[in-house]
Amino acid sequence: xxxxxxxxxxxxxxxxxxxxxxxxxxxxxxxxxxxxxxxxxxxxxxxxxxxxxxxxxxxxxxxxxxxxxxxxxxxxxxxxxxxxxxxxxxxxxxxxxxxxxxxxxxxxxxxxxxxxxxxxxxxxxxxxxxxxxxxxxxx
Amino acid sequence: xxxxxxxxxxxxxxxxxxxxxxxxxxxxxxxxxxxxxxxxxxxxxxxxxxxxxxxxxxxxxxxxxxxxxxxxxxxxxxxxxxxxxxxxxxxxxxxxxxxxxxxxxxxxxxxxxxxxxxxxxxxxxxxxxxxxxxxxxxxxxxxxxxxxxxxxxxx
Numbered sequence: 420x421x422x423x424x425x426x427x428x429x430x431x432x433x434x435x436x437x438x439x440x441x442x443x444x445x446x447x448x449x450x451x452x453x454x455x456x457x458x459x460x461x462x463x464x465x466x467x468x469x470x471x472x473x474x475x476x477x478x479x480x481x482x483x484x485x486x487x488x489x490x491x492x493x494x495x496x497x498x499x500x501x502x503x504x505x506x507x508x509x510x511x512x513x514x515x516x517x518x519x520x521x522x523x524x525x526x527x528x529x530x531x532x533x534x535x536x537x538x539x540x541x542x543x544x545x546x547x548x549x550x551x552x553x554x555x556x557x558x
Numbered sequence: 559x560x561x562x563x564x565x566x567x568x569x570x571x572x573x574x575x576x577x578x579x580x581x582x583x584x585x586x587x588x589x590x591x592x593x594x595x596x597x598x599x600x601x602x603x604x605x606x607x608x609x610x611x612x613x614x615x616x617x618x619x620x621x622x623x624x625x626x627x628x629x630x631x632x633x634x635x636x637x638x639x640x641x642x643x644x645x646x647x648x649x650x651x652x653x654x655x656x657x658x659x660x661x662x663x664x665x666x667x668x669x670x671x672x673x674x675x676x677x678x679x680x681x682x683x684x685x686x687x688x689x690x691x692x693x694x695x696x697x698x699x700x701x702x703x704x705x706x707x708x709x710x711x712x713x
Contacts, residue, residue: 446606446642453591453599490637517640539584539645 436555437481440465441472441496442488442515451486451540458542459549468492469499476503482510483555484548486540487532489516489523497523497530504531513548515540561703568694569706575691580684585647589707604688607646611681614639618674622667632670633662639677650680 438461440451448465455461464482466472470493472485485503487496494502500512511534514527519537527535536544549555559567575581592599618635621628640655658673695705 444610444638444642444645446603446610447645449603449606450588450591450645453596454587457591457593457596488641490634517637517644538641539647541584541587 435460435462436483437461438463439472439475439480439482439485441467441469441485441491441499443467443491444488447488447538454540454542454545455486459545469494469496469502472499473502473506476506476508484511484513486513486515487527489514489527497526497532500527500530500532511548511552513540561698561701564694564698564701565703565706568691568698571691571694575687579649580687582647582649584645588646601692604646604692607642607648608685610642611639611651615674615678615681618677622671622674627665627667627670629662629665629670633659636662636677648681648684651677651684654680 436459438455440448440455440463442448442451442465445467448467452463452465455463461484466475468491469487472487473494487500489496491499496514496516500514503512512532514524514532514535515538516523516527516535517538518524519535524535534548576585588600588603614635618632618639621632621635636655636658640652640659643649643651643655654673654677658670658677661669661673698705
């Protein structure tokens, strides 16, 4: 994907993966933030609603990966995903829901997310995303 | 009780919480995120979970007490509780929420009320268990010991 950090051909220092956590639940935001920063050395930020994520991008923010909750007040995750894709945002979007199989998953993927995982997000799921995209570095 | 005995007690107690299904592997992941730079991470996250859950249980009690129950609202609260309980590994609360959501879809008020009681009961149980675990940790630290980092389920 074009917007991703490309493998550095010269071998010089690579920057950290930037991640945005979009979730209305403060417990989840805190856990995901810690997990991404501690286990994967990502530079993580959080917002509590899909609309905030869209606004951030309208203001020029840019991330490598967005971890997007499904059900949120004001704007749900799949709606925000659709909006972001419509704006030309090409980063990885990982949908997270309490019901990944079925309607939630279909809505997320149809909206343009690259993955849809069942809550809770854990180390194995994040590793799977990173393994699929070896351009990313966690060191 | 010396530090070694308290540490063994902590290990046995933690194991019992997993074996009885109160906690699942997600809680282990939280414990692994805690280190000397963030020594209170688990307590902080679990305290947030307690605050959120109590607010949600109050909102659910109110929502199910109305004449015309707004099941969409009830479902949204249960969804949130399911998400946070699964994120801290409170497995029995999460499972109670799964059953609850099914009855929300059916718009079955009586079954939802029974589920609410079940969720409240599971929440109180896991809250008491975790508070006991944290008290034990405080006693270990106060006695100059450290919290065991390895949990073996083989023995």
